[in-house]
Amino acid sequence: MNFMLDAISWFLLASGCFLCITGGLGLFRFPDFFTRMHAASITDSLGSGLIIVGLAFQTPGDWLVVAKLGFILVFIFFTSPTASHALAKAALHAGQKPWQKQT
Amino acid sequence: MRHILFLTAGLAFLWLANSGHYSGLILSLGALSIAFVVFVTIKMKVVDAESQPVRISYRIPLYWLWLSKQIILSNISVVKKIWFSPSSIDPAVARIKTSQTSDLGRVIYANSITLTPGTVTLDVTEDEVEVHVLCRESLSLLQNGVMDQQVKRLES
Amino acid sequence: MFIAAAAALLISMLFALSRAFLGPSIYDRILSVNMFGTKTVLLIAVLGFMMGRPEFLDIAIVYALINFISIIGILRFFEYTHPPVVNSSEQNGESDS
Secondary structure, X not given: OHHHHHHHHHHHHHHHHHHHHHHHHHHHHOOOHHHHHHHHHHHHHHHHHXXXXXXXXXXXOXXXXXXXXXXXXXXXXXXXXXXXXXXXHHHHHOOOOOOOOOO | OHHHHHHHHHHHHHHHXXXXXXXXXXXXXXXXXXXXXXXXXXXXXXXXXXXXXXXXXXXXXXXXXXXXXXXXXXXXXXXXXXXXXXHHOOOEEEXXXXXXXOHHHHHHHHHHHHHOOOEEEEEEOOOEEEEXXXXXXXXXXXXOOHHHHHHHHHHO | OHHHHHHHHHHHXXXXXXXXXXXXXXXXXXXXXXXXXHHHHHHHHHHHHHOOOOOHHHHHHHHHHHHHHHHHHHHHHHHXXXXXXXXXXXXXXXXXX
């Protein structure tokens, strides 16, 4: 049982770290600000979610730690869309043009 | 009154889950600060159906489950684009009709769109949202209005 | 194994930081700093588990709060104090309105 929990936890942590690195790579492979925002949104949503759920599997029975991890997760999930919406709106307001594919 | 009770319960849960010390002194300090916060929010007149959405709170876990599925699916497609074909993206800006009637519904809808990778909300008006999408396929997924219906059901 | 997770997080923080240095417009930089802040929260949590002291989670919660407030504050500042930029590859800030 303990081994199973450990395996699930490490799987979640590894895929979360992979997603974080992918998001960082996406910042370099996409051409303009608005498309880079989609790459950053990967790490904010699923990357942090997987890492925090993976950490929660490391503490069986310690409900305080799980509750605190849950607070962090809910807080990130509530604030990251707000922050990226404010960012996109400020960029549009300042006259940034979204990049379009040349056809 | 229901909203005040809901707020007090939420604050008490926040205190108990974050403190970890259950001696008499700490608990009474917690009760004191909860009472103070509730007093201030009543004075500010912000305790209403918008800040304390009691009505939707028992349906929201199901919605979160559905939203997580959407997030995982769109994450996979964006990750594929980043690693294998960053040149295949086709970004576009479009306005999409929503059927939301309340401010809360509009905010939940816009934030859910932003939270799924590949789509970002740029602007929200009375009956439309302006979105920026990473490729046009996800635009058609938004236009058929599945997420809109889910948020609508949350409030009914 | 926590060390591997922390190392992976540090690598992606390095990506975010270098984009913050390179980023052509001010918004690219703010985006990278926001991402960097989210990673820092996760790194603090992982480090807490690595050292066997989950009390670090309190610091992570506080850092998440500060990160959000600071991003919103910086955006309010730049949304209203800078002249609109026409070309995204051009640095804004030096030109006067």
